[in-house]
Amino acid sequence: VQLQASGGGLVQAGDSLRLSCAASGRTFSGYSVSWFRQAPGKAREFVATIVRISGITYYGDFVKGRFTISRDNAKNTVYLQMNSPKPEDTAVYSCAVVQAEAARDIMRNPTIYNYWGQGTQVTVSS
Numbered sequence: 001v002q003l004q005a006s007g008g009g010l011v012q013a014g015d016s017l018r019l020s021c022a023a024s025g026r027t028f029s030g031y032s033v034s035w036f037r038q039a040p041g042k043a044r045e046f047v048a049t050i051v052r053i054s055g056i057t058y059y060g061d062f063v064k065g066r067f068t069i070s071r072d073n074a075k076n077t078v079y080l081q082m083n084s085p086k087p088e089d090t091a092v093y094s095c096a097v098v099q100a101e102a103a104r105d106i107m108r109n110p111t112i113y114n115y116w117g118q119g120t121q122v123t124v125s126s
Contacts, residue, residue, distance in 0.1 A: 001026040001115050005095050008120030013087060019080040021095030021117055028076040029053075032101050035069065035080045036110055037091035037122075046108035047093065050078060051101040058104040085124045094119040 007019040021033060035047040048069040049058040057069050068081040078095060096113035106112060 001028075001031070001097060003095050003097065003115055003117030005093065005117040005120040008093060008122045010123045010125065011085060013124055013126050014084055017082040017085060017122065019082065019093055019095075019120060019122070021078045021080075023076045023078075023097065028071075029073040031097040031099055032107065033069075033071060033078040033095060033097050034107060034113065035078075035093055035095055037089075037093045038119075039091040042091075044110055045091075046110070048080060049104070049107040051107070052099075053101065056101075058107055060108070082122070085122070087124045087126045090123050092119040092121050 002024045004022045005019060007017065011017050030052055032049060032052045034049040036044050037047050038044045046060045048067055050069045050071050059067065066084050069078065071078045095117045097115050098113045
């Protein structure tokens, strides 16, 4: 499956931003989809997951209700709505998929994912 992340850009703190992860090549509904991010000099960080079939969602601890992950299987797209972003949210955001579902502690592990998109840069100014 091929993944294309988009929607990044430069925003001011407190504005909203919606990232998209579009998939092609396979039936998208059979995949759990996650967003990760990586800031310069920092390790990759789990942002959010939407589990296949059930639609259960998990979030990184730092999200604190500011972000929402959703999916539209008819459009083969997963979204990450980012509300009230902060400068510390500045990073390259990437989506990844896996044909599995599990508890949060497993889904937040980047090594379980089979396919990754190229990432989209999000820069939040203060």
